[in-house]
Amino acid sequence: MSHSIDFATNNAQYASTFTQGHLPLPPSKKIIVVTCMDARVEPAGQLGIGLGEAHVIRNAGGLAKDALRSIVISQRLLGTREIAVFHHTGCGMLTFTSPEIKQLVKDAQPGNTDVAAAVDAIDFGPFSELETSVKSDVEFLKGNPLLLEGTKISGWTYDVTSGKIQQIV
Amino acid sequence: MSHSIDFATNNAQYASTFTQGHLPLPPSKKIIVVTCMDARVEPAGQLGIGLGEAHVIRNAGGLAKDALRSIVISQRLLGTREIAVFHHTGCGMLTFTSPEIKQLVKDAQPGNTDVAAAVDAIDFGPFSELETSVKSDVEFLKGNPLLLEGTKISGWTYDVTSGKIQQIV
Numbered sequence: 369m370s371h372s373i374d375f376a377t378n379n380a381q382y383a384s385t386f387t388q389g390h391l392p393l394p395p396s397k398k399i400i401v402v403t404c405m406d407a408r409v410e411p412a413g414q415l416g417i418g419l420g421e422a423h424v425i426r427n428a429g430g431l432a433k434d435a436l437r438s439i440v441i442s443q444r445l446l447g448t449r450e451i452a453v454f455h456h457t458g459c460g461m462l463t464f465t466s467p468e469i470k471q472l473v474k475d476a477q478p479g480n481t482d483v484a485a486a487v488d489a490i491d492f493g494p495f496s497e498l499e500t501s502v503k504s505d506v507e508f509l510k511g512n513p514l515l516l517e518g519t520k521i522s523g524w525t526y527d528v529t530s531g532k533i534q535q536i537v
Numbered sequence: 538m539s540h541s542i543d544f545a546t547n548n549a550q551y552a553s554t555f556t557q558g559h560l561p562l563p564p565s566k567k568i569i570v571v572t573c574m575d576a577r578v579e580p581a582g583q584l585g586i587g588l589g590e591a592h593v594i595r596n597a598g599g600l601a602k603d604a605l606r607s608i609v610i611s612q613r614l615l616g617t618r619e620i621a622v623f624h625h626t627g628c629g630m631l632t633f634t635s636p637e638i639k640q641l642v643k644d645a646q647p648g649n650t651d652v653a654a655a656v657d658a659i660d661f662g663p664f665s666e667l668e669t670s671v672k673s674d675v676e677f678l679k680g681n682p683l684l685l686e687g688t689k690i691s692g693w694t695y696d697v698t699s700g701k702i703q704q705i706v
Contacts (some may be wrong), residue, residue, distance in 0.1 A: 371691065372566040372619055378585025379702045386700030388577070393629060395576035397541040405592040405607050407564035408557070412579050416547020423574040426595040428607035437659050438574050438597035444641045445629055450541055460562060460614055472613045473683060483682045490606050513652045514642060522540065531555030533548045 391420035394446040399423070400439060402505075403454040404430040404461075408528045411454075415533070423448060429461035430454055431493050432505035436514065443516045451519060453505045454533070455498055456526040466492045498525055499536050506537045560589035563615040568592070569608060571674075572623040573599040573630075577697045580623075584702070592617060598630035599623055600662050601674035605683065612685045620688060622674045623702070624667055625695040635661045667694055668705050675706045 400423045401411055411417055411424050423442045425435040432439075432453055442448045455461075473487040474480075495501035502523040509521045523537035569592045570580055580586055580593050592611045594604040601608075601622055611617045624630075642656040643649075664670035671692040678690045692706035 371621065371689075372568045373584065373586060373590060375584045375621065375693070375702060376704070379583060379700075382583050382585065383700040383702075389698035389700065391577050391697070393575070393577075393627060399541045400574075405569075405594045405611065406562070407589045407591055407593075408560050408562075409593075410581050410588055412581060414548060414551050415542065415544045416551070417542060419579055420576045421542060422576055424576075424578075424595055425574045425597075426593055427604070428594075428610040434603075434606060435596070437603060437661060440642065440656070440659065441597040441629060441633075441638065441661065442574065444638055445633060452540065452544065458562060460610060464610075464614060469610065469613055473609065476685075477682060480682065486683055487609070490609065492606060492610065513646060513649065514655055516645075520540075524544070528560070529558035531548075531552040531558065533544060533552075535545070 388419050395420065395422050395448060397421040398448050399450040399452065400425060400442050400448045401452050401454065402430050402432055402435045403526070404428065404456055404459060406456060406459065406528070409456060409526065414526065414531065429459060429493060429495065429501070432508050433493065436512070440514050443519070449516065449519055451509060452522045452524060453502060453509070454524045454526050455502050456528055457498065458528045459498070461494045462496065462498070464494050466494060502536045557588050564589065564591050564617060566590040567617050568619040568621065569594060569611050569617050570621050570623065571599050571601055571604045573597065573625055573628060575625060575628065575697070578625060578695065583695065583700065598628060598662060598664065601677050602662065605681070609683050612688070618685065618688055620678060621691045621693060622671060622678070623693045623695050624671050624674070625697055626667065627697045628667070630663045631665065631667070633663050635663060671705045
């Protein structure tokens with residue numbers, strides 16, 4: 369099967385000069401970055417994260433709630449003590465409502481009640497204002513008893529047109 | 538608040554030479570990469586993903602099930618037609634069982650029934666064998682009616698000691 373990105377060729381070049389096979393499992397900086405899956409987001413370069421330094425969780429929007437399973441694993445098994453949440457300008461999450469996306473899926477398979485039930489069970493979590501969504505996610509994490517006590521939590525925006533971040537919380 | 542990684546300084550340097558502010562929202566290669574949050578995983582470099590080319594979803598393990606919300610948004614709103622799932626050697630998901638991590642969280646707040654209920658509600662999804670977990674995730678996606686019909690799905694492993702990938706499915 370051919371792929372739209374030639375992973376095998378690209379990776380062979382990467383592996384030919386790879387020298388960091390000794391890095392341990394726990395992130396050396398004890399930090400988690402939560403950010404969006406967006407194609408214009410590239411955390412390592414944009415935030416200066418070195419290999420082995422941070423856990424990076426990415427999902428549609430960079431939603432803290434959707435990252436909770438991963439955060440608990442990161443903290444309880446690997447001792448991370450800090451979480452930085454990044455949402456970005458031009459995010460797809462600003463462009464739809466939950467009823468709209470659910471209807472899109474249902475319309476593709478009309479009359480399929482299994483599909484309707486499965487899509488209705490998903491909390492898509494779109495947001496309408498960027499800084500509000502960042503603050504809301506930070507609040508969600510600050511009040512969450514599943515996190516390690518004393519976890520440092522910050523909230524940021526990333527501007528896809530300028531490449532610049534800004535700390536909000 | 539100081540951070541264990543100096544995002545502000547690192548990003549100022551990145552933004553000072555940033556020239557890709559024109560990139561559109563949809564990923565140009567119409568592909569989704571699902572991979573682990575692990576600090577030793579760095580998809581852009583390891584797989585040769587250019588800025589703007591692919592959605593990248595990352596969670597503990599690179600679990601397809603946990604990525605489903607994001608995949609539906611990616612496909613229905615932004616037209617991605619291919620999904621590549623990567624799991625990696627030395628993954629934290631190979632090191633624990635669900636009862637173990639739930640007990641860790643409960644033991645930190647003994648007697649707190651809210652915490653116990655919240656952590657019991659999480660499907661942590663550890664796995665015991667790498668290639669099996671890749672195949673299982675590919676099967677999960679292939680049978681999922683929420684995906685666009687005809688989506689190309691592949692499964693891979695990444696070796697953190699050699700930097701090399703291998704296609705499994």
